[in-house]
Amino acid sequence: MTPDELDHYHQHGYVVRRGLFGPAELAPWLARLGALIRGEVPRPDGMVLMRDVMVVKGAVAPTSEEAAVAKIQDFDLDPVLRTYTDHSRILDEIEPITGEHIVSIHNMLINKPPAVDGRHPLHQDLLYFPFRPADRIVASWTALERVDRENGCLAVVPGSHRGELLPHENPDWEYVNMAYFGAAGVGAHPERVHLEMEPGDTAFFHPLLLHGSGRNRSPGFRRAISSHYAAADCRYLDARHRAAARRYRLIRGEAQPDGLLDLHAEDAEGQPGAAGP
Numbered sequence: 001m002t003p004d005e006l007d008h009y010h011q012h013g014y015v016v017r018r019g020l021f022g023p024a025e026l027a028p029w030l031a032r033l034g035a036l037i038r039g040e041v042p043r044p045d046g047m048v049l050m051r052d053v054m055v056v057k058g059a060v061a062p063t064s065e066e067a068a069v070a071k072i073q074d075f076d077l078d079p080v081l082r083t084y085t086d087h088s089r090i091l092d093e094i095e096p097i098t099g100e101h102i103v104s105i106h107n108m109l110i111n112k113p114p115a116v117d118g119r120h121p122l123h124q125d126l127l128y129f130p131f132r133p134a135d136r137i138v139a140s141w142t143a144l145e146r147v148d149r150e151n152g153c154l155a156v157v158p159g160s161h162r163g164e165l166l167p168h169e170n171p172d173w174e175y176v177n178m179a180y181f182g183a184a185g186v187g188a189h190p191e192r193v194h195l196e197m198e199p200g201d202t203a204f205f206h207p208l209l210l211h212g213s214g215r216n217r218s219p220g221f222r223r224a225i226s227s228h229y230a231a232a233d234c235r236y237l238d239a240r241h242r243a244a245a246r247r248y249r250l251i252r253g254e255a256q257p258d259g260l261l262d263l264h265a266e267d268a269e270g271q272p273g274a275a276g277p
């Protein structure tokens, strides 16, 4: 990130880097998404394929298997998709935020097919990360095709990352995908900004930034690939959460004492780290 981009990130909680990847670089990730959904390649351990709630409830009849899926979570063990998470261009961008010791903590492909609701309420990703400081955690989100208001691009509330982690709840919508929680009382925030992006453009954002996405009203798909990263010396909130470390992976630098990958450390209250969930 340039100093100006980093300033923008600190001030607003996000920054969009245009053209971080070219079409030829996106093609293998898109192809893999399709192959995984169609069952043409084995799904690695830990990967979760989520069908859209409207399909599950029979409210729409998908025209293909791809049109039935909302999300693929945790592709860290997939040899093709993990090349996104591990990409040196992303790691170079985020290093000013995480520092030199970087851990992969989560990744997903969001496949917003046409004809389903697919909205994601404004929320804060820190809800899912039981370690701190929040300022050393960052998301990358790359458009795999053009994303705009019509097909449900990302929406963010600039500056919201300076607030607290809010309570989250299920929005009062007819169709809400599993675990698509929204920050309580926020609704469609009047200051939200829509991030229209071309394929390969990449948004980086803070885990307290309120963000979500709209309905896909277009006849096509709206697909994106996203990873979360944290500094290896982040500390768990308490020993109970240390078990989550089994899903995390060092991708640059070294594991740090008492940090995310130290399974034997004592946590803040002096409790020995838990060995299992």
Ligand SMILES: O=C(O)CCC(=O)C(=O)O
Pocket: 110, 120, 125, 153, 154, 211, 212, 213, 224
């Ligand atoms: O890509 C989207 O529609 C929103 C993704 C997102 O915010 C999330 O899954 O946390």
